[in-house]
Amino acid sequence: MELIELLKKSLLFSGLKDNDLAELAAITVRRTFRKGESLFSEGDEATGFYLLVSGSIKLCRIAPDGREKVLHFVQPRETFAEAAFFGDGRYPAEARALAAGEALYLPKEGFLELMGRNPNFSLNLVVSLSLMLRQFARQIEELSFADVTSRLASFLVRRSAEKSASYGGITYIDLGVKKGELASRLGTASETISRTLRKLKDEGIIEVQGSRVVIHQMEKLQKLSERHE
Amino acid sequence: MELIELLKKSLLFSGLKDNDLAELAAITVRRTFRKGESLFSEGDEATGFYLLVSGSIKLCRIAPDGREKVLHFVQPRETFAEAAFFGDGRYPAEARALAAGEALYLPKEGFLELMGRNPNFSLNLVVSLSLMLRQFARQIEELSFADVTSRLASFLVRRSAEKSASYGGITYIDLGVKKGELASRLGTASETISRTLRKLKDEGIIEVQGSRVVIHQMEKLQKLSERHE
DNA sequence: CGGGTTCTTGACCTCTCTCAAAATATGTGG
DNA sequence: CCACATATTTTGAGAGAGGTCAAGAACCCG
Numbered sequence: 001m002e003l004i005e006l007l008k009k010s011l012l013f014s015g016l017k018d019n020d021l022a023e024l025a026a027i028t029v030r031r032t033f034r035k036g037e038s039l040f041s042e043g044d045e046a047t048g049f050y051l052l053v054s055g056s057i058k059l060c061r062i063a064p065d066g067r068e069k070v071l072h073f074v075q076p077r078e079t080f081a082e083a084a085f086f087g088d089g090r091y092p093a094e095a096r097a098l099a100a101g102e103a104l105y106l107p108k109e110g111f112l113e114l115m116g117r118n119p120n121f122s123l124n125l126v127v128s129l130s131l132m133l134r135q136f137a138r139q140i141e142e143l144s145f146a147d148v149t150s151r152l153a154s155f156l157v158r159r160s161a162e163k164s165a166s167y168g169g170i171t172y173i174d175l176g177v178k179k180g181e182l183a184s185r186l187g188t189a190s191e192t193i194s195r196t197l198r199k200l201k202d203e204g205i206i207e208v209q210g211s212r213v214v215i216h217q218m219e220k221l222q223k224l225s226e227r228h229e
Numbered sequence: 230m231e232l233i234e235l236l237k238k239s240l241l242f243s244g245l246k247d248n249d250l251a252e253l254a255a256i257t258v259r260r261t262f263r264k265g266e267s268l269f270s271e272g273d274e275a276t277g278f279y280l281l282v283s284g285s286i287k288l289c290r291i292a293p294d295g296r297e298k299v300l301h302f303v304q305p306r307e308t309f310a311e312a313a314f315f316g317d318g319r320y321p322a323e324a325r326a327l328a329a330g331e332a333l334y335l336p337k338e339g340f341l342e343l344m345g346r347n348p349n350f351s352l353n354l355v356v357s358l359s360l361m362l363r364q365f366a367r368q369i370e371e372l373s374f375a376d377v378t379s380r381l382a383s384f385l386v387r388r389s390a391e392k393s394a395s396y397g398g399i400t401y402i403d404l405g406v407k408k409g410e411l412a413s414r415l416g417t418a419s420e421t422i423s424r425t426l427r428k429l430k431d432e433g434i435i436e437v438q439g440s441r442v443v444i445h446q447m448e449k450l451q452k453l454s455e456r457h458e
Numbered sequence: 459c460g461g462g463t464t465c466t467t468g469a470c471c472t473c474t475c476t477c478a479a480a481a482t483a484t485g486t487g488g
Numbered sequence: 489c490c491a492c493a494t495a496t497t498t499t500g501a502g503a504g505a506g507g508t509c510a511a512g513a514a515c516c517c518g
Contacts, residue, residue, distance in 0.1 A: 061370060064455065069370050083359040092363050115352060119344055122351025126344075129358040130312040134321050136365040141290060141298050143372040144416035147505070179465070187373030192506060194466050210515085226293070376473070408497065421474060423498050439483080 003028060006104060010051050012079045012128045016120055023118070027110035032102045039095040039103065046084030046091045048107040052076050055101010056176060059093045060184070070185040073177060075162070076101075082129060084108060098177060143187050151186045152196050154225035156206070160215060171215040178211070232257060235333060239280050241308045241357045245349055252347070256339035261331045268324040268332065275313030275320045277336040281305050284330015285405060288322045289413070299414040301364075302406060304392070305330075311358060313337060327406055372416050380415045381425050383454035385435070389444060400444040407440070 003025045007013050013021065031050075033039060039050065042061055057074040059081075071093055074080045081091060085108065115121045142151050156173065165172045175182060179197075183190040197213075200206045205221055207214040215221060232254045236242050242250065260279075262268060268279065271290055286303040288310075300322055303309045310320060314337065344350045371380050385402065394401045404411060408426075409419040426442075429435045434450055436443040444450060 063370075063374055067374070069373055071366055071369060083362045085355050085359050092366060112352070115355075116348045119346075119348060119351060122348060122355060123341070123344060125355055126311075126314050126351060126358065129355065129362060130314050132362055133312045133358065133365065136362065136369060137290075137300055137321060139369055140300060140365065140372065140416075141292075143369065144298055144413075145292055145296070178463095184373075187369075189507060190465075191467085191508080195506090198466080407495095418475060419497070420476085420499085424474090427498080 003030070003104075006053055007051070009077050010079055011077070011131075012051070012082075012124050015124060020118055020120055023114060024106075024121075027107055027114070029105040029107070030102060031105050032100070033097045034100045035097055037097045039097070040081070040091050041094045042091060044091045046081065046089045046108065048105055048109075048111065049079060049081040049084050050095070051079045051104040051106065053102040053104060055103075056098040057095050057101075057103070058098055058177070058181060058185075059095055061093045068184055069187075070181055073098075073181075073185065079128060082125065082132075085112075098181070148186065148188050148192055148196050149199070150224055151188075152193065152200075153221045155182070155186060156213060156215065157218075157222055157225050160218070169218075171218060173213045173215065175211040175213060232259070232333075235282055236280070238306050239308055240306070240360075241280070241311075241353050244353060249347055249349060252343060253335075253350075256336055256343070258334040258336070259331060260334050261329070262326045263329045264326055266326045268326070269310070269320045270323045271320060273320045275310065275318045275337065277334055277338075277340065278308060278310040278313050279324070280308045280333040280335065282331040282333060284332075285327040286324050286330075286332070287327055287406070287410060287414075288324055290322045297413055298416075299410055302327075302410075302414065308357060311354060311361075314341075314354075327410070377415065377417050377421050377425050378428070379453055380417075381422065381429075382450045384411070384415060385442060385444065386447070386451055386454050389447070398447075400447060402442045402444065404440040404442060 004018070004021045007021055007024055007028065008016075013024065016024070031039075033055065039057070040046075052074050054076055057080065058070050059072045059074065060068050060070045062068050072080070074095075080095065084091060089108075111121070115125070142154060146154070159175075160166075160171045160173050163173070163176075177185075179193050180190040183193040186193070197206070197208050200221075201208055203220075205215070205217045205224075207216065233247070233250045236250055236253055236257065237245075242253065245253070260268075262284065268286070269275075281303050283305055286309065287299050288301045288303065289297050289299045291297050301309070303324075309324065313320060318337075340350070344354070371383060375383070388404075389395075389400045389402050392402070392405075406414075408422050412419040412422040415422070426435070426437050429450075430437055432449075434444070434446045434453075436445065
């Protein structure tokens with residue numbers, strides 16, 4: 001697809017005029033990646049940020065004891081590693097591909113230059129970062145207050161809103177990630193996810209088929225996710 | 230103090246030239262507040278953001294069950310509520326004064342205009358937001374992995390780095406907040422903070438005198454905070 | 459059809475939450 | 489500056505959610 005079309009799909013560049021986008025396209029680098037490939041690692045020098053076009057990426061950190069904590073699953077059209085713009089210029093996490101795909105690379109240097117010339121870039125970037133901050137704040141709140149059932153319900157509800165198929169009141173979600181990864185993202189252990197999914201199934205709220213989840217009673221799920229929040 | 234001098238103290242405006250600062254000063258509103266006063270509440274229309282000059286502010290959210298979750302303690306010279314720039318334009322949390330002081334209010338409208346005219350404002354804002362993102366990411370990681378001892382140690386170490394007095398290997402920290410608030414910030418209960426502080430005291434690592442903490446063995450504290458990270 | 463990974467389940471155990479009560483600190487008016 | 493009222497902190501005891509370890513089952517791929 002045309003590079004400019006791809007750029008336009010991102011929230012980050014949505015408000016830009018065509019000639020702005022052309023400037024942007026001039027510094028953009030297309031990059032494909034395979035499953036399991038790492039786009040950058042924790043501690044690497046941050047030379048730019050990315051816009052995911054297709055495929056699936058997780059941002060994660062490795063704890064000293066070897067366990068991995070998933071901070072975020074990146075969806076197509078989302079940007080990631082914008083925070084590469086800060087002070088020390090190192091990536092604070094690793095970006096690993098869960099499925100093969102393509103990303104657009106925006107080099108820091110060229111982008112900073114664009115920001116200096118064209119305020120629209122900065123304004124959009126600020127909006128994007130602010131949205132992320134809000135998301136993170138919610139995650140912090142969830143981790144402090146909500147139990148695993150509630151967090152899992154919250155995840156499923158959100159996922160079903162953004163990425164699902166629905167027929168006659170029944171919603172089908174494709175988790176798209178291994179349950180172990182989901183556990184890490186929700187700040188718990190895979191065993192607990194297993195047990196919690198089972199509990200929800202026993203209550204007739206959902207059904208699990210591999211990495212596919214069928215939601216039978218969305219309302220109950222919503223209630224569970226709001227109980228604490 | 231001169232308004233421009235106050236503005237210059239913030240990381241957010243540190244790199245600006247004097248004439249930029251003068252423009253900024255022109256739209257700045259000084260605002261004093263008393264202890265317990267709320268600068269804005271969750272859900273209020275976000276009309277701008279703040280730079281804390283003196284006093285102490287906490288950002289918090291109230292859960293449906295009435296409990297309060299502290300997201301962040303704002304230190305003098307720091308800005309807060311920059312995220313007011315996003316989409317729906319509502320404050321996502323409440324800002325309540327822990328001690329009387331003064332803040333500078335930067336109205337959204339005027340600031341957006343400045344950003345459009347002068348790229349330096351945007352660049353600094355992006356840096357500032359990125360730093361916050363990094364902080365939040367660390368908090369998420371801590372909440373998922375680390376136990377309370379580790380989180381408390383981490384908090385103390387960080388606090389001692391930014392706000393402490395030190396004589397001959399012994400460091401004195403003023404918590405500056407009630408222990409209950411600290412508990413909320415660390416995602417735990419005040420009883421647990423109490424017990425954990427006591428445990429650290431029994432091990433000879435720290436000493437507690439009201440809201441003052443004396444660190445005797447910084448290395449051990451550091452080790453505790455890194456065990457998980 | 460192996461061989462490896464991932465998932466599930468069971469058992470156990472520990473950390474931390476909760477509730478209740480005592481102790482301490484803080485603030486207020488006189 | 490004291491004495492009382494309120495708020496905060498500490499301590500104790502009990503319960504429960506969820507982590508960990510271990511083993512078997514299911515799944516996935518070449």
